[in-house]
Amino acid sequence: MEVLVPFSTDRPKSRLSDVLSPSERESFARSMLADVLRAVIDAGGSPHLLTTADLDVPIEADTSADSPHPADGPNPADASPSADVPVTVDARPLTTAVNAALDRHEPTGAEPVGVVMADLALATPETLGRLFGADADVAIAPGRGGGTNALVVRDPAFRVDYHGASYLDHLRIAEEIDASVAVVDSHRLATDVDERSDLAELLIHGDGEATAWLRDAGVGLDATNGRVGVDRDR
């Protein structure tokens, strides 16, 4: 399955500005992207990066799940097999760019197209497998706060609309074209990493590159309030 992974190079993760500097946010976003690409590949998908501008470094998805390494740490050249990921640059807004890609691909039951956000650093092959294997014209993994974190489209008439409560919009759009819908109930896929509190989820549940990056940056759990949050020791 072709799986689009949209990635914005324009001030990524700005809502993490109270914890990470601009260059750190860029590096952290890249480490999450690497985790997502790896999970998509390990779930049997073929990731296709949809980026708003050329990335300065070629994207490789380390397919060795048992040897995560920090983005800025050592990455031995002989450590593991890597897979080149095709890249399409489209500077238009997310909705326009994804719909253009759906236009190009014309998804069907035989050739579905996935859309998985680049900040789902808790995605695992198992959770993505539940999404990829869901038997419906449109399978949706809702994000916390009404977003749409991951999709599989098997109907060429379906179009996305990522503005606002996109999960509800996508249910409505599917209904309008008479497409069947499966909703994938997953905390991992519901956790797009946007805000400070989301970092706690990574530190609690993650074991990939982005989690290692956070630990390396001194970000740790802080259990002084009701829900566990994060603190930074430097």
Add this chain to the structure above:
Amino acid sequence: MEVLVPFSTDRPKSRLSDVLSPSERESFARSMLADVLRAVIDAGGSPHLLTTADLDVPIEADTSADSPHPADGPNPADASPSADVPVTVDARPLTTAVNAALDRHEPTGAEPVGVVMADLALATPETLGRLFGADADVAIAPGRGGGTNALVVRDPAFRVDYHGASYLDHLRIAEEIDASVAVVDSHRLATDVDERSDLAELLIHGDGEATAWLRDAGVGLDATNGRVGVDRDR
């Protein structure tokens, strides 16, 4: 399966004080409890309420999933079958009370004991079914922020510790007694309704009594910021 549902009558849902008055929070908490009891029963469990003090009204779980009604709205006497739910009053802290109940029940593989929090208003028979059916000595549904929202225990040596990042503590406790662990990845079970932003999840995904209660109270979705939140029109 015996399923303990702990419920605190002492200032329930105080973190919702910016949206709901004290008496409203009490009524809302009761409507969430009703949803949880119904979901447990519909998932094949036998709920047992573990409350900090006597409740003024007897607890009944409406087992008719297709006729939710607001807690303060009309409830026709002939609407649906109801099930009386046994109640144990234990004023001690949550961890102590649950461990005392586990002591009494001595959970085993043949007679497991569940613990499901009373504010999991998005729990459905399907998601609870995944938890109840998980093949492990301890099955855990983690909550957002490191909590433990639901558990199934099949090992009499297991004890809970709800303080702090209890999910991580429960993994450690299970490891110490050599108990196998299954983690249930569910956004619905990860969503304990404690804070304002959690209400948005109910309005987006819920269809039970608590969601109807919120709508009736004028709480609605507010999509003006990044993630969809809630607003109140009166």
